[in-house]
Amino acid sequence: MAASKIQALWNHPAGPKTIHFWAPTFKWGISIANVADFSKPPEKISYPQQVAVTCTGLIWSRYSTVITPKNWNLFSVNVVMAGTGIYQLARKTRHDHFSEVQEVPAKE
Numbered sequence: 001m002a003a004s005k006i007q008a009l010w011n012h013p014a015g016p017k018t019i020h021f022w023a024p025t026f027k028w029g030i031s032i033a034n035v036a037d038f039s040k041p042p043e044k045i046s047y048p049q050q051v052a053v054t055c056t057g058l059i060w061s062r063y064s065t066v067i068t069p070k071n072w073n074l075f076s077v078n079v080v081m082a083g084t085g086i087y088q089l090a091r092k093t094r095h096d097h098f099s100e101v102q103e104v105p106a107k108e
Helices: 002-011 019-039 047-066 074-097
Strands: none
Touching: 002 019, 047 074
């Protein structure tokens, strides 16, 4: 039974013999890097970068549901990309607009 599932994956139109498998697989590196940046201070987060990550994730998630054959690897990586981008944007926005600014008294 396991052999037939492996063979079905191998021969799938979006299987490991095609670019349709490898492109989203390597795209997981962007999502993993974004998760690693969760420990980065919010002031070092880039709005343009995170907007690009979020929009890419949203657009390609939608696209992956309308293409034939369905590419669930493409769908899942882009959902994670959109999610991590939204989280990073929320961290940056919260830091820039909603955090208390600590005034340091100037020495005279």
